[in-house]
Amino acid sequence: MSHLRDALLLDVGLALLTHLVFNRIEPLAPKFVVPLLALPPLIPLILLLEHFSAPTAFCFASGVFHTVFISSVVFYRLSSIHPLARYPGPTLLKLSTFFVYKKNVTGRRHLYIQKLHEKYNSDIVRIGPNELSFRDVASIAPIMGTHGLAKGPSYDGLMARAVIRPVVAWRDKAVHAERRLPWNRALNTSAIKDYEGSLTGRVAQLVDYLLARSGVEVDATEAIKFFSYDFMGDMAFGGLSELMRDGDVHGQTKVVQATKDTNLMRETIPWSTLYFPDGGIALRKAAVTMATDRIKKGNSRRDLFHYLNNEDDAEPTSPPLHIVVAEATLAIVAGSDTTSGTLTNILYLLMQHPQVYKKLQEEVDKFYPQGENAMNCDFHPDMVFMEAVINEALRLYPVVPSGSQRATQRKGMTVLSDYIPPNTSVRIHTWSVHRDPRNFYPSPNDFWPERWIIAEKPSSFMSEEPFIHNANAFIAFSFGPANCVGKNLAMKGMKMVLCHLLQQVNLRFAEGFDPDTWDAHVKDYFMLEVGKLPVIVTPRVSQA
Ligand code: HEM
Known part of the structure; x- marks a missing residue:
């Protein structure tokens, strides 16, 4: 009986240890991931064979190991001990990048993250287990500037199969x-x-x-x-x-x-x-x-x-x-x-x-x-x-509506008064920054090119409304x-x-094209995609 208890404790301990290894080292390649997830449960198997047949012992050891491993990951990511716990965000996104992907694949990520900032009324939201989105203009320079952060792990994914990176x-x-x-x-x-x-x-x-x-x-x-x-x-x-x-x-x-x-x-x-x-x-x-x-x-x-x-x-x-x-x-x-x-x-x-x-x-x-x-x-x-x-x-x-990812590495970083822990990915959410009424006002969501002319001479703005034009918030070409x-x-x-x-x-x-459907076809697939634009062209000068 004591062997059974020892086997169980060993199995649980190995699962927690494996989670710790994943958390610290983040192995990605199959040659590391597969052995790390497959081999540890074989150790308690030796003790379990005294009590069960080989197939039962294997199922038991592996079942306990993987259940504890997954529970430990879930608990950690949702718990208050997670380094990003203090940042608000949806539970599913905190849990797994799989759910982040499910959101992203709709092509509506730009709108979704914008909504999250609004929903939590926060300039920083957690948009993944280890990722934050920033909406505050003041965080652009510290994160993207000369003394800012290097590119984030998304570029490892984009380039994992490339012979060499551009x-x-x-x-x-x-x-x-x-x-x-x-x-x-x-x-x-x-x-x-x-x-x-x-x-x-x-x-x-x-x-x-x-x-x-x-x-x-x-x-x-x-x-x-x-x-x-x-x-x-x-x-x-x-x-x-x-x-x-x-x-x-x-x-x-x-x-x-x-x-x-x-x-x-x-x-x-x-x-x-x-x-x-x-x-x-x-x-x-x-x-x-x-x-x-x-x-x-x-x-x-x-x-x-x-x-x-x-x-x-x-x-x-x-x-x-x-x-x-x-x-x-x-x-x-x-x-x-x-x-x-x-x-x-x-x-x-x-x-x-x-x-x-x-x-x-x-x-x-x-x-x-x-x-x-x-x-x-x-x-x-x-x-x-x-x-x-x-x-x-x-x-x-x-x-690049959702911004180009950056990340802290072994050291964390304080941006304004907020601490970004080590190995955290961050984005400046360009779409939100560009449409934030604190940066562009009035009509931040409307096409109003005159705002750029007025910005050169704000006294020319004849209205009771305030006029806001924060040039630092315009980061279409990044920073x-x-x-x-x-x-x-x-x-x-x-x-x-x-x-x-x-x-x-x-x-x-x-004819037949409904311009109001344009935004529905604008998709965030890392780069912005647009839909078809059916037009009729007429020459302004005679083509004779
Ligand atoms: C309207 C047109 C364009 C826009 C809005 C645009 C915007 C951007 C943005 C947002 C980035 C990401 C920077 C970052 O990671 O922080 C970028 C990077 C880059 N763009 Fe453009 N781009 C445009 C056209 C071009 C053109 C015509 C070229 C010419 C080849 C070009 C070459 C590059 C290169 C090489 C990078 C990588 C720079 C680096 O990592 O140092 N882009 N662009």
């Missing part, structure tokens, strides 16, 4: 800073000038693509996606696709989509990547082919590859091919859907707000009357309303040393498209 995913701040150097060279003002030729060609092609479909329904989302992808391919690999010319006959955008489809699972449950098929493999294979072709072709003009591959001889040694491939692939993913999604949102918002559309078209006509080259960027700095329209669209629809390195290129590209497009065509929603 700059965006490095969790070591020193490595990140080093890998950022060629990007800084590739996307500084003078390098961007070199991409203008290709950009001009692609913008003209986009407008021709739309003009060729004048009078019939065309999906602006797809047209702009094709444009963005074609341009990023030119820029990253010196020419990659001809989607606007041929359509997506080779399924190139689908390859990128396949990666994004698995992003949520990989991001939310980083260890899951090791157990499920690798969604990014097709993209990586395609990238290796593109890079090898690009190297064979050489470069007739400076593209992104030129800098990433150290063809400018800025570094003493050139990186191996797999690093260049990883970075150039990132350019396609980070540069194309971000810009195209934002442009699509802008077109939607313009058509939904005819007064704003008219005002922007007037500004375009002022700087680029018919016959003027609207792709000459010289007037961009003077086009204040255009800048306001773009900023306002990005404020309402930031492309700190890992902010978006492509911001200037993205802004230039979007302005060129808008100038040329608004000069050449008029756009309206296609």
Whole structure:
């Protein structure tokens, strides 16, 4: 009998010890996880065999072990001894990332987290067993700034199967800073000038693509996606696709989509990547082919590859091919859907707000009357309303709506007066920050580009209501040393498209399209996804 009691105690003790090991070391790889969960119950089995047959003893030992292990995890995560216990949040999210994933996979995470902040009336909410969401502007600099936190474990999940990480995913701040150097060279003002030729060609092609479909329904989302992808391919690999010319006959955008489809699972449950098929493999294979072709072709003009591959001889040694491939692939993913999604949102918002559309078209006509080259960027700095329209669209629809994850490592950190314990993931919830009436008022949820103009001269605001415009709360391109390195290129590209497009065509929603359904199709799949935008294009000038 005493052996039975000893076996039981041993089983329980081993289960608690295993939980402690998981808690401290967080083993993820199957080669560690499987033995850790399968071997310990075999020890009490020896004692149990004196009392039971082998199958019964095995079931008993394993049943007790796993029940105690799971109960211990559940109790700890929900208990007041958990380091994040003092932060409010839904019970299921505290319990397991599985429930977090169930919420995220709906594509409504951006709205859900915003609601949680409102429900608990708190600037910090617990959105996972070990994850917090922040809504307070004052926490942006401490978390995202130079002395802030490194990237979080979601990037381990996103990159678990990659041969090597691209700059965006490095969790070591020193490595990140080093890998950022060629990007800084590739996307500084003078390098961007070199991409203008290709950009001009692609913008003209986009407008021709739309003009060729004048009078019939065309999906602006797809047209702009094709444009963005074609341009990023030119820029990253010196020419990659001809989607606007041929359509997506080779399924190139689908390859990128396949990666994004698995992003949520990989991001939310980083260890899951090791157990499920690798969604990014097709993209990586395609990238290796593109890079090898690009190297064979050489470069007739400076593209992104030129800098990433150290063809400018800025570094003493050139990186191996797999690093260049990883970075150039990132350019396609980070540069194309971000810009195209934002442009699509802008077109939607313009058509939904005819007064704003008219005002922007007037500004375009002022700087680029018919016959003027609207792709000459010289007037961009003077086009204040255009800048306001773009900023306002990005404020309402930031492309990484739930923020890019950061995490404390072995040491915790105090942000303002709140302590973030070690190994805690955190996000600045961009969507909530951008729509917080404490930062943008009045009408924080409405498209009102004028707020950006008024902010320059608040005394011009003629109303009884207060006017609030907190520029520090606008983080569409993120903040700190890992902010978006492509911001200037993205802004230039979007302005060129808008100038040329608004000069050449008029756009309206296609019949049968209900603009009020737009938000229902805006999804947070780590990057923001938008739905179809059926439009009718009419030329502004005779096409004879
Ligand atoms: C409207 C367009 C764009 C928006 C709103 C946008 C926004 C962002 C955001 C929010 C991040 C995450 C930063 C973080 O982790 O804190 C990011 C990173 C990045 N973006 Fe953009 N992006 C845009 C276009 C582009 C373009 C055109 C490129 C050009 C290739 C680009 C390249 C990158 C890269 C390389 C990173 C990683 C930077 C790093 O980790 O150091 N982005 N972007």
